[in-house]
Amino acid sequence: MAQVVEERTPLVEMRNMRVAFGGVHAVEGVTVDLFPGEVVALVGGNGAGKTTLIKTLSGAHPADSGEIRIEGKPVTIANPRDAKVYGIETIYQTLALADNVDATANMFLGRELKTRWGSLDEAAMEDATRKIMGRLNPKFLNFKTAVNSLSGGQRQSVAIARAVHFNARILIMDEPTAALGPAETAQVAELIKQLKAEGIGIFLISHDIHDVFDLADRISVMLQGKLVGTVNKTDVTMDEVLGMIIIGKLPHEVSQTELEKLH
Amino acid sequence: MTDTTTKAPERVEEQGKRSLGALLRATEIDTRLLGMVVALLVIWVGFHVLSGGTFLTARNLWNLSVQTSAVAIMATGMVLVIVSRNIDLSVGSMLAVVGMTMALLQAEILPDLLGFDHWAIWVISLAVGLVLGALIGGFQGFIVAYVGVPSFIVTLGGLLVWRGVAWAMASGRTIAPMDATFQLLGGGSRGSIGETWSWIVGGVAVVAIVVLLTNRRRQRNKYGFRLRPMWAEVGLGAVACLAVLGAVWVINSYPMPARLAQQYAEERGIVWPEGGLIIPLGIAVPVMLGLVVALVMTFIATRRSFGRYVFAIGGNPEAAELGGIKTRWTVVKTFALMGVLVALAAAVQTARLNAAVSGLGQLSELYVIAAAVIGGTSLAGGVGTIAGAVLGALVMQSLQSGMVLMGIDAPLQDIVVGVVLVVAVAIDSFYRRRST
Numbered sequence A: 001m002a003q004v005v006e007e008r009t010p011l012v013e014m015r016n017m018r019v020a021f022g023g024v025h026a027v028e029g030v031t032v033d034l035f036p037g038e039v040v041a042l043v044g045g046n047g048a049g050k051t052t053l054i055k056t057l058s059g060a061h062p063a064d065s066g067e068i069r070i071e072g073k074p075v076t077i078a079n080p081r082d083a084k085v086y087g088i089e090t091i092y093q094t095l096a097l098a099d100n101v102d103a104t105a106n107m108f109l110g111r112e113l114k115t116r117w118g119s120l121d122e123a124a125m126e127d128a129t130r131k132i133m134g135r136l137n138p139k140f141l142n143f144k145t146a147v148n149s150l151s152g153g154q155r156q157s158v159a160i161a162r163a164v165h166f167n168a169r170i171l172i173m174d175e176p177t178a179a180l181g182p183a184e185t186a187q188v189a190e191l192i193k194q195l196k197a198e199g200i201g202i203f204l205i206s207h208d209i210h211d212v213f214d215l216a217d218r219i220s221v222m223l224q225g226k227l228v229g230t231v232n233k234t235d236v237t238m239d240e241v242l243g244m245i246i247i248g249k250l251p252h253e254v255s256q257t258e259l260e261k262l263h
Numbered sequence B: 001m002t003d004t005t006t007k008a009p010e011r012v013e014e015q016g017k018r019s020l021g022a023l024l025r026a027t028e029i030d031t032r033l034l035g036m037v038v039a040l041l042v043i044w045v046g047f048h049v050l051s052g053g054t055f056l057t058a059r060n061l062w063n064l065s066v067q068t069s070a071v072a073i074m075a076t077g078m079v080l081v082i083v084s085r086n087i088d089l090s091v092g093s094m095l096a097v098v099g100m101t102m103a104l105l106q107a108e109i110l111p112d113l114l115g116f117d118h119w120a121i122w123v124i125s126l127a128v129g130l131v132l133g134a135l136i137g138g139f140q141g142f143i144v145a146y147v148g149v150p151s152f153i154v155t156l157g158g159l160l161v162w163r164g165v166a167w168a169m170a171s172g173r174t175i176a177p178m179d180a181t182f183q184l185l186g187g188g189s190r191g192s193i194g195e196t197w198s199w200i201v202g203g204v205a206v207v208a209i210v211v212l213l214t215n216r217r218r219q220r221n222k223y224g225f226r227l228r229p230m231w232a233e234v235g236l237g238a239v240a241c242l243a244v245l246g247a248v249w250v251i252n253s254y255p256m257p258a259r260l261a262q263q264y265a266e267e268r269g270i271v272w273p274e275g276g277l278i279i280p281l282g283i284a285v286p287v288m289l290g291l292v293v294a295l296v297m298t299f300i301a302t303r304r305s306f307g308r309y310v311f312a313i314g315g316n317p318e319a320a321e322l323g324g325i326k327t328r329w330t331v332v333k334t335f336a337l338m339g340v341l342v343a344l345a346a347a348v349q350t351a352r353l354n355a356a357v358s359g360l361g362q363l364s365e366l367y368v369i370a371a372a373v374i375g376g377t378s379l380a381g382g383v384g385t386i387a388g389a390v391l392g393a394l395v396m397q398s399l400q401s402g403m404v405l406m407g408i409d410a411p412l413q414d415i416v417v418g419v420v421l422v423v424a425v426a427i428d429s430f431y432r433r434r435s436t
């Protein structure tokens, strides 16, 4: 396997991660890493274990075993608060929005801005939300309505805005553009490039192989809970990545006829 | 051409229809609350007519305010409990235990230790009651949040357990009398703040309304957000201020009964004139307590992160957890807060009765839950307002008082209250479905 030997310490290393739900081995000994300013795409079919893997990093679900290092130091991430302390922000596939409160409340959920007297500073929070949404989705104007009356794409915009607002060092995006229209998707792609340039490390989970090739530096492929392998985008073709996703074979192991059968 | 002529009148009409809605929307008033106020007024006027003009009197409204206070105090806490997707069925029994504890302290334990009529007796027993309420509530909340037993079960158990404990504490005896100062909390003959203070309270409220409205406007202006039109702002402020002053005026029109007034005059060396004296009682202490509780709870629910978390948990518990909220601890706190409010209600009720009996607070869990639900709190969680719950308590109490005035007997009263509860929620869910 052609692996780049990096001199720098990775921003994130997840080694030999394991998670089982009863008898189902959702994640079985997966090792991935992420460098500052890098986008690592996590791809794989439905149920491959991508979401479960990143949940161990975001603190949403504990790993049964495995080690997580942030900038070389082993860390314990027992809950979402721990993850946030390390600058890990997550856009969940389920969006994880409180449906009954508005976009502003969701943006700042758990990290509200306070006035001098310790009460919520609604105006300041709404202002910040308007600013970030202006960058992300300028057509978004529903700041005062509960998010359950927003469209799927608008809800996704809120989830993205929340993740990028708090100066993340590590960003996890679990299918961030699944519900977005073409213009909004382009906007998010632009945002990812911008964040990457700022030195943020991004785990991007996506089913869109074109997006993956457009945005990622490296691609980690999972199949049935196991890591098939990690490749540099520049070393592989889309077909070879599809081969990894579907057949579970690395580019040098797979035959041309097997790849052709995929079409 | 024909198109425009046929369509024009329609459009005008539509605009006319819309303008009433637009008018309301411009004021940014909660239409659900407005609906409740209207419903309450309809009930009041209805009873006034049906009871031959005895309902809308200063005397009846004053009594109504006192009778509502205990349930209203507890309903404000029940809102948060229900919003967080829980329920507390134990409030009535908890009230009995806390009330019994405070009564035993005042009537039997503390006088032995400190001497009869010691000034600290009421302070100590109230403080112990509040702490006990917080502990019982917090304990139940702990079992709900950390052990994972559904709150319905935990508090159903609590309903039985605490009732039994209350009984055991006094073996069914009546514990009396309460400390003289403590009795003021019940709003009895002396438990009112008097005419002058009532006006002062009203004045402070008016100033607060003006300050709050201007402050909000200034804040929104600073960030360049959309403002209410000036007429709406001024109109809203004026209506609110008039409502406050009107309420104080009504309360202050209820004079002390003659015998009490005479006593009052004697104590102050006022000569008792021929035709008697009209000395207004003013706002009752439990009503003041209820108003303060409602304000503080509104502040907690809407302006503190704790309140925000309670609502977020009710909307989506998983999202709240992923957002980094300590959801379990938040649930414990809502139950502890409920316990504190139950203790306040227990103080009001024992002070009012000037005694504690083990049947204290029986069935009040149902009235408290009904008040919250009539006030627009959704049992599905995530939705509810403090003001709504207070109005809900007022609606319940108005129905009961009204029916008593009309001489309707108890079984029929229960039937009516039960029907109103279901109908109110039916109407509410109908409008909710239509508005989304």
Ligand SMILES: Nc1ncnc2c1ncn2[C@@H]1O[C@H](COP(=O)(O)OP(=O)(O)OP(=O)(O)O)[C@@H](O)[C@H]1O
Pocket: A021, A024, A025, A026, A044, A045, A046, A047, A048, A049, A050, A051, A052, A053, A093
């Ligand atoms: N909470 C859970 N309880 C039980 N099993 C679970 C749970 N979450 C995930 N699994 C199982 O773990 C496996 C991996 O699921 P995961 O959600 O990580 O897949 P994924 O790669 O994110 O899929 P998708 O592309 O569909 O989002 C699946 O077999 C799933 O059934």
Ligand SMILES: [Mg+2]
Pocket: A050, A051, A052, A093, A174
């Ligand atoms: Mg997934």
